[in-house]
């Protein structure tokens with residue numbers, strides 16, 4: 001059992017640098033939670049406070065219901081895997097993995113059993129006599145994970161563990177860490193700036209920005225119900241399109257007027273948009289939700305645009321286009337033969353549209369801050 005709770009956790013570094021503000025996050029037993037956000041948003045600081053490597057300036061950190069703010073790292077029963085692996089260069093793989101157990105005075109036979117078992121799980125049994133410099137990046141990464149596994153900790157922490165690997169290996173290690181989580185049934189917290197890693201690995205994602213938690217939820221909840229423009233734009237690739245449009249009322253019908261075209265919102269969104277009549281909103285639509293309209297028209301209206309760049313990816317095309325004033329990108333099937341300069345019409349799936357307040361950037365559609373709270 002290991003539940004980790006952050007209650008109004010804050011961090012102010014020397015010189016009055018605020019890195020984290022009022023973070024309220026619950027990591028349930030056996031959960032795989034990913035902290036994601038751009039560089040400098042406070043992810044590592046938050047993780048390091050959980051590990052005990054940074055003092056907690058404000059709030060309470062609980063592990064299994066006990067406040068551990070002042071418990072030293074070695075007594076928190078937590079193991080951390082670092083981005084640079086932090087292996088001892090003069091020690092063999094075996095000794096690197098055994099080291100943490102030796103200093104805890106675990107009997108030799110027990111250490112041997114644990115190291116060999118971890119090596120077996122990670123498929124590095126043949127490397128036990130090598131030194132770190134005789135290993136590839138991926139192998140070093142496995143050793144760093146192995147060193148955490150042998151300790152059989154309550155909680156595993158990962159700080160951007162894959163960022164030094166090439167793209168292909170990263171994808172492979174991603175799958176291995178997910179498998180490891182399923183196998184060990186351990187509580188894991190994983191920090192990354194890569195939204196694809198967050199989406200593919202997390203049971204739950206915590207999106208951070210400027211030291212503040214923006215939203216917490218399952219990958220699909222965040223994808224479909226982003227709380228603000230930042231989360232909407234950060235999760236998903238290519239990112240969600242945002243078109244500024246004015247909400248108007250025409251013959252009793254609420255419509256969106258972009259200037260170059262008009263769209264009829266989905267029935268379930270009309271009441272929420274009504275208070276914005278006469279004002280501009282940010283109309284958010286994902287690239288996969290704007291299929292091309294072959295006939296140039298659609299019941300809810302079309303987005304008229306001009307193709308600017310065509311990126312064929314084999315399985316699909318990323319089509320960059322521009323309305324008279326605003327850029328957008330569409331994901332369309334590979335058979336389309338568009339070229340730069342072509343006139344095009346997209347028929348947005350209006351039920352999938354998101355709307356954001358232009359001033360606060362918050363979702364106009366109702367959304368939960370913490371999906372599971």
Ligand code: ADP
Pocket residue numbers: 013014017018019037038039040041042043044045046
């Ligand atoms: P992330 O992991 O999301 O990239 P960090 O947690 O490393 O972000 O940093 C958050 C903020 O705290 C940044 O503005 C960073 O410059 C600042 N920061 C990090 N470590 C220190 C430190 N030791 N002293 C002062 N400021 C720091």
